[in-house]
Amino acid sequence: xxxxxxxxxxxxxxxxxxxxxxxxxxxxxxxxxxxxxxxxxxxxxxxxxxxxxxxxxxxxxxxxxxxxxxxxxxxxxxxxxxxxxxxxxxxxxxxxxxxxxxxxxxxxxxxxxxxxxxxxxxxxxxxxxxxxxxxxxxxxxxxxxxxxxxxxxxxxxxxxxxxxxxxxxxxxxxxxxxxxxxxxxxxxxxxxxxxxxxxxxxxxxxxxxxxxxxxxxxxxxxxxxxxxxxxxxxxxxxxxxxxxxxxxxxxxxxxxxxxxxxxxxxxxxxxxxxxxxxxxxxxxxxxxxxxxxxxxxxxxxxxxxxxxxxxxxxxxxxxxxxxxxxxxxxxxxxxxxxxxxxxxxxxxxxxxxxxxxxxxxxxxxxxxxxxxxxxxxxxxxx
Amino acid sequence: xxxxxxxxxxxxxxxxxxxxxxxxxxxxxxxxxxxxxxxxxxxxxxxxxxxxxxxxxxxxxxxxxxxxxxxxxxxxxxxxxxxxxxxxxxxxxxxxxxxxxxxxxxxxxxxxxxxxxxxxxxxxxxxxxxxxxxxxxxxxxxxxxxxxxxxxxxxxxxxxxxxxxxxxxxxxxxxxxxxxxxxxxxxxxxxxxxxxxxxxxxxxxxxxxxxxxxxxxxxxxxxxxxxxxxxxxxxxxxxxxxxxxxxxxxxxxxxxxxxxxxxxxxxxxxxxxxxxxxxxxxxxxxxxxxxxxxxxxxxxxxxxxxxxxxxxxxxxxxxxxxxxxxxxxxxxxxxxxxxxxxxxxxxxxxxxxxxxxxxxxxxxxxxxxxxxxxxxxxxxxxxxxxxxxxxxxxxxxxxxxxxxxxxxxxxxxxxxxxxxxxxxxxxxxxxxxxxxxxxxxxxxxxxxxxxxxxxxxxxxxxxxxxxxxxxxxxxxxxxxxxxxxxxxxxxxxxxxxxxxxxxxxxxxxxxxxxxxxxxxxxxxxxxxxxxxxxxxxxxxxxxxxxxxxxxxxxxxxxxxxxxxxxxxxxxxxxxxxxxxxxxxxxxxxxxxxxxxxxxxxxxx
Numbered sequence: 001x002x003x004x005x006x007x008x009x010x011x012x013x014x015x016x017x018x019x020x021x022x023x024x025x026x027x028x029x030x031x032x033x034x035x036x037x038x039x040x041x042x043x044x045x046x047x048x049x050x051x052x053x054x055x056x057x058x059x060x061x062x063x064x065x066x067x068x069x070x071x072x073x074x075x076x077x078x079x080x081x082x083x084x085x086x087x088x089x090x091x092x093x094x095x096x097x098x099x100x101x102x103x104x105x106x107x108x109x110x111x112x113x114x115x116x117x118x119x120x121x122x123x124x125x126x127x128x129x130x131x132x133x134x135x136x137x138x139x140x141x142x143x144x145x146x147x148x149x150x151x152x153x154x155x156x157x158x159x160x161x162x163x164x165x166x167x168x169x170x171x172x173x174x175x176x177x178x179x180x181x182x183x184x185x186x187x188x189x190x191x192x193x194x195x196x197x198x199x200x201x202x203x204x205x206x207x208x209x210x211x212x213x214x215x216x217x218x219x220x221x222x223x224x225x226x227x228x229x230x231x232x233x234x235x236x237x238x239x240x241x242x243x244x245x246x247x248x249x250x251x252x253x254x255x256x257x258x259x260x261x262x263x264x265x266x267x268x269x270x271x272x273x274x275x276x277x278x279x280x281x282x283x284x285x286x287x288x289x290x291x292x293x294x295x296x297x298x299x300x301x302x303x304x305x306x307x308x309x310x311x312x313x314x315x316x317x318x319x320x321x322x323x324x325x326x327x328x329x330x331x332x333x334x335x336x337x338x339x340x341x342x343x344x345x346x347x348x349x350x351x352x353x354x355x356x357x358x359x360x361x362x363x364x365x366x367x368x369x370x371x372x373x374x375x376x377x378x379x380x381x382x
Numbered sequence: 383x384x385x386x387x388x389x390x391x392x393x394x395x396x397x398x399x400x401x402x403x404x405x406x407x408x409x410x411x412x413x414x415x416x417x418x419x420x421x422x423x424x425x426x427x428x429x430x431x432x433x434x435x436x437x438x439x440x441x442x443x444x445x446x447x448x449x450x451x452x453x454x455x456x457x458x459x460x461x462x463x464x465x466x467x468x469x470x471x472x473x474x475x476x477x478x479x480x481x482x483x484x485x486x487x488x489x490x491x492x493x494x495x496x497x498x499x500x501x502x503x504x505x506x507x508x509x510x511x512x513x514x515x516x517x518x519x520x521x522x523x524x525x526x527x528x529x530x531x532x533x534x535x536x537x538x539x540x541x542x543x544x545x546x547x548x549x550x551x552x553x554x555x556x557x558x559x560x561x562x563x564x565x566x567x568x569x570x571x572x573x574x575x576x577x578x579x580x581x582x583x584x585x586x587x588x589x590x591x592x593x594x595x596x597x598x599x600x601x602x603x604x605x606x607x608x609x610x611x612x613x614x615x616x617x618x619x620x621x622x623x624x625x626x627x628x629x630x631x632x633x634x635x636x637x638x639x640x641x642x643x644x645x646x647x648x649x650x651x652x653x654x655x656x657x658x659x660x661x662x663x664x665x666x667x668x669x670x671x672x673x674x675x676x677x678x679x680x681x682x683x684x685x686x687x688x689x690x691x692x693x694x695x696x697x698x699x700x701x702x703x704x705x706x707x708x709x710x711x712x713x714x715x716x717x718x719x720x721x722x723x724x725x726x727x728x729x730x731x732x733x734x735x736x737x738x739x740x741x742x743x744x745x746x747x748x749x750x751x752x753x754x755x756x757x758x759x760x761x762x763x764x765x766x767x768x769x770x771x772x773x774x775x776x777x778x779x780x781x782x783x784x785x786x787x788x789x790x791x792x793x794x795x796x797x798x799x800x801x802x803x804x805x806x807x808x809x810x811x812x813x814x815x816x817x818x819x820x821x822x823x824x825x826x827x828x829x830x831x832x833x834x835x836x837x838x839x840x841x842x843x844x845x846x847x848x849x850x851x852x853x854x855x856x857x858x859x860x861x862x863x864x865x866x867x868x869x870x871x872x873x874x875x876x877x878x879x880x881x882x883x884x885x886x887x888x889x890x891x892x893x894x895x896x897x898x899x900x901x902x903x904x905x906x907x908x909x910x911x912x913x914x915x916x917x918x919x920x921x922x923x924x925x926x927x928x929x930x931x932x933x934x935x936x937x938x939x940x941x942x943x944x945x946x947x948x949x950x951x952x953x954x955x956x957x958x959x960x961x962x963x964x965x966x967x968x969x970x971x972x973x974x975x976x977x978x979x980x981x982x983x984x985x986x
Contacts, residue, residue, distance in 0.1 A: 009943050009944060011943060061943075063943055165935075192939040192940050193935060193937070193939045195938070195939065195940075214934040214935065215934070217934065217935065218934050218935070221935075238937060238939060239939045239940065254944045254946065260944055262943060262944065266943075267943060268943050268944045268945045268946070268947070269944075270944060270946070275946060275947055277945070277947070301947055303947070312950075313946065313950065316949065316950065316953065317946065348968065349911075352911060352912065354911065369937065370934070370935060370936070370937055371911055371933060371934075371935070371936045371937065372936070372937050373936045373937055373938060373952065373953060373956060374911065374933065374936040374956070375911075376953055377953040377954075377956035377957045377960060378957070378960060380953065380957070381957075382950070382953065382954040382957055
């Protein structure tokens with residue numbers, strides 16, 4: 001019998017410094033903190049070995065934070081722990097996020113040796129001024145060096161993260177960033193719109209940030225689409241572009257209703273019809289792993305996914321993909337007709353050119369994707 | 383005059399708002415030991431929460447006090463409280479007619495204000511003996527002599543030797559009681575003559591039915607007798623008569639000429655027992671009713687809608703309950719494309735409207751959307767037919783109108799002289815016609831204007847307060863209908879008219895108001911997927927326009943590490959917000975946006 005597929009996410013909540021826009025779970029580590037956390041993390045991973053015995057892992061994603069703050073030895077321990085705890089598919093996609101300028105060829109080659117075959121660089125912008133404003137610690141040139149080092153080390157699946165709508169950015173500087181990235185020829189590009197979240201430095205300074213106006217921001221979104229599509233990247237998800245065959249399988253699994261286990265603080269899981277996440281409190285997390293008492297005490301949320309929720313989530317998640325909801329697949333999964341259920345509500349969006357609904361699929365247009373929350377919150381029932 | 387009548391005093395207390403009427407009433411109750419300090423809730427006469435909070439008396443109340451004078455004589459004092467606001471002028475005048483005298487309370491620091499005068503004139507009209515009482519003498523800025531002179535000069539009544547008290551501390555309250563006994567005449571009237579009782583208040587009680595408060599002018603009434611209401615001929619059998627004691631009704635055998643008391647007669651609707659009507663016996667009744675009765679008519683109309691359309695039924699029930707005790711409130715169902723099902727309600731005035739709104743929200747827990755208040759316009763059609771229009775929706779098209787007329791009021795404004803210039807400017811701006819100005823003393827003046835009522839209800843009161851730093855006071859009464867250049871101003875969103883936003887306005891005011899409201903709409907309408915043009919129009923003529931820009935970004939770009947829950951919560955929250963939205967064609971507007979647009983506070 002073919003085993004069910006599973007994805008693994010591991011969260012490394014450390015950074016050299018905190019960026020102004022970042023509301024993810026990360027902080028500058030204290031001395032010895034990385035080792036202690038790593039130990040807890042590995043106990044956590046080993047603990048799930050039994051539960052995942054009947055699954056085959058086809059994607060692993062080590063994210064952060066900055067996972068490459070782990071030195072070679074630490075990274076080796078972690079990846080080996082993952083390999084011994086789970087059954088990994090032979091050609092599993094194994095990604096690590098890396099901060100440009102913090103990795104050299106030797107380190108990258110070591111990663112490759114650990115079975116890591118995909119690297120994701122957080123470039124964000126090719127303008128040093130914009131990078132400084134974001135609070136990033138690297139420069140454009142340092143990134144180029146890291147990127148070339150990764151290629152030289154032998155990575156043939158590299159992602160570059162970009163952002164639009166950031167301080168000092170203009171339509172021109174963004175176009176320049178796109179051209180710069182294209183010249184390096186990565187397999188995958190992610191383009192995120194900056195969202196100013198409460199609790200960040202940007203939020204406190206939001207009144208005085210020199211942000212591009214919303215028209216410019218929308219132009220950048222359109223530009224990313226047209227430029228990268230013309231360069232041979234398919235815009236397959238809201239923020240993701242890939243060369244044929246290089247769409248991130250780990251990223252896709254989030255939208256395709258596939259299972260994943262998360263490890264570490266603030267990590268999210270979707271497993272056995274439950275969605276749950278761990279607390280972001282480092283001390284609570286590590287103590288529980290070191291001296292297990294009550295795992296549910298370190299869950300920040302946990303919910304059962306019933307059929308009704310599953311249907312809502314299905315539409316919400318698939319619609320993030322430009323492939324959208326395939327109508328026959330929807331019917332096979334839920335035994336209902338998609339057009340019958342949503343057609344009436346969707347009509348004004350279809351008429352307005354925000355949604356395409358034909359006999360095969362329902363999907364956002366490029367323009368519609370940009371206001372997808374508005375439309376989804378209107379048509380879905382929660 | 384019978385011996386019984388000699389020992390009765392029927393009086394009320396009149397004052398400008400905040401001059402201490404209710405506090406004085408409390409002290410009098412306390413002083414006569416009817417109520418001990420401990421037992422007493424502050425301001426016993428005002429028994430609605432709202433009244434206590436606002437410090438105003440909305441409906442008249444009455445209470446009977448037993449008082450033993452220093453000379454040992456025992457008296458019955460009937461204190462009849464009156465509403466203290468212009469909206470309730472008629473009710474005040476009826477209450478005063480039930481009395482033989484009135485205490486005119488004047489604030490020792492502020493002196494005479496507009497309502498002091500208005501009330502004093504009403505008391506004079508009712509032939510009452512007026513006893514001035516100067517209050518708040520405990521305050522450092524009290525100037526008793528100045529206020530005494532003002533009373534003599536402006537109102538023209540003797541104020542020498544009038545009580546100067548502090549209702550707050552209880553100082554000199556005894557003087558007030560002495561004056562009530564010595565100066566206010568005992569009631570007259572023949573206990574054997576045909577029955578005439580003046581209705582000055584009524585309320586609905588779920589056990590007793592309507593409880594009617596009356597002053598017996600002539601004759602004697604007993605339980606079991608059959609009575610007739612002279613304005614409408616309705617007849618009832620009296621179940622009970624009695625007096626209003628501080629802690630409830632006290633049944634008595636009879637009420638006779640000169641006495642104040644209540645009647646219950648299984649009456650179902652307060653609307654049957656109109657204030658000012660005369661109660662007589664069904665057989666051998668009085669030939670003529672007491673003078674002065676008129677059915678009160680609403681002056682101000684507005685649409686009231688539940689913010690949540692599903693609560694339409696609750697709103698209807700609530701209005702029906704309020705109407706049980708408030709015959710002046712009228713309402714009928716109304717439908718608006720924008721706001722759904724609601725009611726067009728008529729009120730005595732703005733304050734009355736605010737009170738009803740607050741009671742609906744507070745006592746019935748309703749969230750309301752209220753359209754801009756309007757007045758009743760008198761439209762003469764080309765064919766000669768005359769229509770009274772209280773709803774902008776039914777305003778005829780301009781080419782059908784021969785003449786449009788609007789109600790105007792006689793307004794009296796008392797203000798420190800420093801602000802006269804600003805106030806005259808304001809009245810001018812509000813299309814007022816100056817009548818005259820009198821100096822009350824060297825520092826204060828009284829202005830008289832004819833003003834359109836629709837300007838008063840728009841935002842006049844707030845503007846007056848802000849131009850006089852809160853010192854000017856206003857009183858007004860309906861005068862007449864005068865021809866006026868009126869237009870209906872409509873608003874369109876995305877080319878579709880929003881009925882709830884239409885209102886009638888003087889031609890000159892149409893442009894600035896259209897611009898202001900279009901701006902407010904722009905500020906408050908949430909961005910839509912499409913650009914939304916806002917237009918203000920008179921007929922087919924667009925006189926102002928704005929645009930709500932299309933929404934740009936509404937997407938969660940990053941769903942970090944498979945955090946689906948966050949995205950779902952975000953969408954759920956958005957959905958919640960959307961549920962409250964009213965859809966006008968292709969445009970969604972929140973109730974809050976409507977409220978913000980319809981609120982008339984910060985502009986003119």
